[in-house]
Amino acid sequence: MTDTLFLQPDALSANAFSLLCEQSLTLSDYPLAAEAEKNVLIYHNAALLEPVQSDKIAVLSELHRALSTGPGVLVIKGAYPDSEVIERHNRVFDAIFQQEAARGNAGDHFSAAGNNGRIWNSLQKTAEQDAGSFIEYYSNPTLALVSEAWLGPWYQMTAQVNVVRPGGKAQQPHRDYHLGFQENRDVQRFPLPLQLLSQYLTLQGAVAHSAMPLESGPTQLLPFSQQYPGGYLAWRQPEFIDYFRQHAVQLPLAQGDALFFNPALFHAAGNNVTRDHVRIANLLQVSSAFGKPMETVNRLRLLQLIYPALRQRYQNEQLHGAELAALVAAAADGYSFPTNLDSDPPLAGLAPQTQQQLLLHALQEDWNAEYFNQQLERQQRLRSA
């Protein structure tokens, strides 16, 4: 009888891992990509968004392949073409840092004290701080396109800010949420098909909010390493760490570029060896509608805070199409479940109304903020058990 569906650490093979990681990327397999650098696919934002008009399925398919059977990592140059959008959002981050420092916030438990700054749940906190900047930032169609390519519709956006000051030290190589946050003894209780499945429940992204020259320590990446089935048990083992140290690659990023990778890709933040360059990223962790995200977001509160500004932009026709869809997807819950089917039966079809549907309905009907708030709270009540 075989137990191979419950993988044990002694079945891991650094040799098999290295064979996977030694694949090289064939650029012609990814017709929308501009180039391949160190086995990382590089896309130009406009060249990715433009073909969405004529063949969105082809764009989604290529991005999904890149993250799954391809190198597992891609960069989109100029994902935020207007640097003012990033700069305004940086000022919002600064204000949040100041408020949290004044409250004696402990900072980042993933690094040595003093070197890093962290804003957990920057998604909700930026909406609380500045609704206009939130709307401007998350109405980005590129974030929505890559999220949808990996996760399909109704994904759940979360975000965390990471600031690495000069002297900030590199991380150990690792995989990310879900199983990257569990100890080996718990990982090995999950049958291998579930371990493989889990990578399809999350997308990792990072938007460069400062320039990230190599000396500032942009993320070290090991292309194709997401393909190793036993990787969730392997990343703490010395042979795998050694292989990573010898073969990981880094790419400089410009402010406004975005990096996306499969959460099963081996990666680690780099050393910031500059004297004076502060590296700032907004990390995006996007979850499938079917998965539990890492962070709670109070989406009801978030929506109530942004609704007046959103309504105004909608009525002035400043926000529509792919930008409006991206904003709604990032802000509101798009999934009907879990719910209470006694009090929240489907209005049409088989699935009860979602927060996203309610929000769009409110905008189309031009509800005032008070009525919107009431209806949103009513929906939440009906969904509760």
Ligand SMILES: [Fe+2]
């Ligand atoms: Fe990570």
